[in-house]
Amino acid sequence: MKNNRSSTLLTKNHLGKIPDDERLHQNDYLEAVKAFARLTYESVYVINYETMAFEYVSENPLFLCGYSPAEVMALGYEFYFKNVPEDDLTLLHVINEAGFDFFKNLPGEEKIQYSITYDFHLLHRDGKKVLINHKLTPLFLTREKKMWKAMCIVSISHHKTPGNICIHKQGSDALWKLDLKDKTWRKSEKPKLTKREIEVLHLHAQGLSIHEIAEKVSVTPDTVKYYRRQIFDRLNVGTIVEALSYAVNNKMI
Known part of the structure; x- marks a missing residue:
């Protein structure tokens, strides 16, 4: 109309x-x-x-x-x-x-x-x-x-x-x-993520927990938490769901 x-x-x-x-x-x-x-x-x-x-x-x-x-x-x-x-x-x-x-x-x-x-x-x-x-x-x-x-x-x-x-x-x-x-x-x-930060996002997108991601990439859970904080800071978001949404919408992963 x-x-x-x-x-x-x-x-x-x-x-x-x-x-x-x-x-x-x-x-x-x-x-x-x-x-x-x-x-x-x-x-x-x-x-x-x-x-x-x-x-x-x-x-x-x-x-x-x-x-x-x-x-x-x-x-x-x-x-x-x-x-x-x-x-x-x-x-x-x-x-x-x-x-x-x-x-x-x-x-x-x-x-x-x-x-x-x-x-x-x-x-x-x-x-x-x-x-x-x-x-x-x-x-x-x-x-x-x-x-x-x-x-x-x-x-x-x-x-x-x-x-x-x-x-x-x-x-x-x-x-x-x-x-x-x-x-x-x-x-x-656009903000840039490191290869390891992108890898962590990919694994989160697959539904893996922090401990499962740590085992997958051979680091400690605290190191995975550090990567997550870095991702949140770079993308200016507060949760992993927001980070994944931002990364997908901006063709970063």
Whole structure:
């Protein structure tokens, strides 16, 4: 459902009608998206900025908030206004403004290599509020190199509060974080883990305990605890679950 309030507040990426010849290379692309959705635990959906509508919504319940995929698709951008708290809607508006300003200044085809990630709350029909992590990356650009369609991935956030806005470039350790106070992007690099710290994370991901990891890598349990503390400090997290979530989301393991 197209809504003027929705399109005005939640995106500044306004497109005119896309020429028919630009549509030809999109044949059956949604089949690949659907196949990916079947293989991941995360929610997947596709935004079409020409129509300001959702073109696909997966069946994963996290993003649906108690609706069916068909109901979410019918709501389109109005879904956000029904299921995102007011403060977080304001945050999404800021992210949209800053994100598309950043995207606009990137070189041509290089734009396809960038993705943005941020956290906000969703309100479910039963009243439950969940902090989710939302990732968005371009699927198709227009001839003018504007974002035409984007794929979005939704999972549970490992943070405690909304925000945490970062832009990543594929194949690069560079990332840009949005300072919400002055709406400025600040460039930095992904934190780096040592080979042993990555090994410890892998073993935790397999469900091994601290003592089992110590035996596996031939060190004492206290040494494993030291590696864990180092991981927490480098990733700025407080638990092994948060560390694993951060490492997976940032393609570190």
